[in-house]
Amino acid sequence: MSVKTLCLGALSFEDGTGYDIKKLFEAAFSHFHSASYGSIYPALRQLEADGLVSCRVEPGERHPDRKLFSLTEAGRAALIEDLTRLPAAEAIRSDFLVLLFFAHLLPTEALAAKLDEIERYYRQELDYLEGIADACEHTAGIAYTIEQGIRVYRSKLQLLTERRAALLADHRKLPKEWSAACSPSD
Amino acid sequence: MSVKTLCLGALSFEDGTGYDIKKLFEAAFSHFHSASYGSIYPALRQLEADGLVSCRVEPGERHPDRKLFSLTEAGRAALIEDLTRLPAAEAIRSDFLVLLFFAHLLPTEALAAKLDEIERYYRQELDYLEGIADACEHTAGIAYTIEQGIRVYRSKLQLLTERRAALLADHRKLPKEWSAACSPSD
DNA sequence: TCGAACATGTAAAAGGTTACATGATTAC
């Protein structure tokens, strides 16, 4: 699912500029997706060329050169097709878990600093999500995305609290014959 | 944290080939990172050029041209530096949550199919992780990565079970003035 | 014998981020 699909989705709620779309992503998608201007603006241009969105320029209203994009009928169809066709997978890239996997190599203080860093990050995300959870009436789907974020961050924070001491105490021990004894699907 | 760092990490446990490294990633990293041969082999070549790994060829033992890589002292130092320096962030790209965010556009049957698909995926990952959790003695860090995976997948499965009916019943309702009433950090 | 696992690699393409470049408006 690429930025183009996300832009179509954003415009399915209401017309907006590239800037508006970026704001929506930051406000609503922050815990499960992200996109930069460098991908949004080219995507919108491409979508317009493909007839999936239309564009009207609103000059002078407040800001110059405000390009308001609207989803066309073809765009709505393409969005539904993308959502239906593309696998609903999750691509997780957690540098934090990678770090823990190799934690036996780190000095204790460096590991402690990382644990603090990730804990602050989790708390910040959790606070934000708890704040928006009841802010307005969401669709069941949107409420789900928020609730999953809340539960997952709570789980992660709890595990972090439970295991902090064990991680700091234990992190120098090396596993014996990891690949021989533990490879599971061989 | 790039594939190069991951390769250094894999070799910190024991010497191995590109193929071995890929297997370790599949066995141990599957729920928080992934890497293909197309990135691993070039990474190893680059690491060798940089003196961070060394390579000895084992011909004829069982398979021809088996290139065994070892971490050098410089490589171990570079790994520790990477792990310490790079932010321990998490980059999550959940096409499933994106789909739910726009679920109001989908026919009920298409949504139901997606819910089934993701549930199967979660269960499969959870079963796998539960299987390896007690398979051998892990470092505290490795045990943590497994336990976090288990708890997160359990949370996700539970939410999915709780909300399935609500999602299927409710998914056509549109949020009123999402951007005006709900944008949180404005 | 046939498919799975072992084993290495390349090239093109896709997809995205970062940094840069610009300038008006609004709130303090």
Add this chain to the structure above:
DNA sequence: GTAATCATGTAACCTTTTACATGTTCGA
């Protein structure tokens, strides 16, 4: 007056995936 927000865009770079290309060995 000055910092944040609004607003658009490009270009270079980075990383990774996908698809291709090749060949052996082992177990059923």
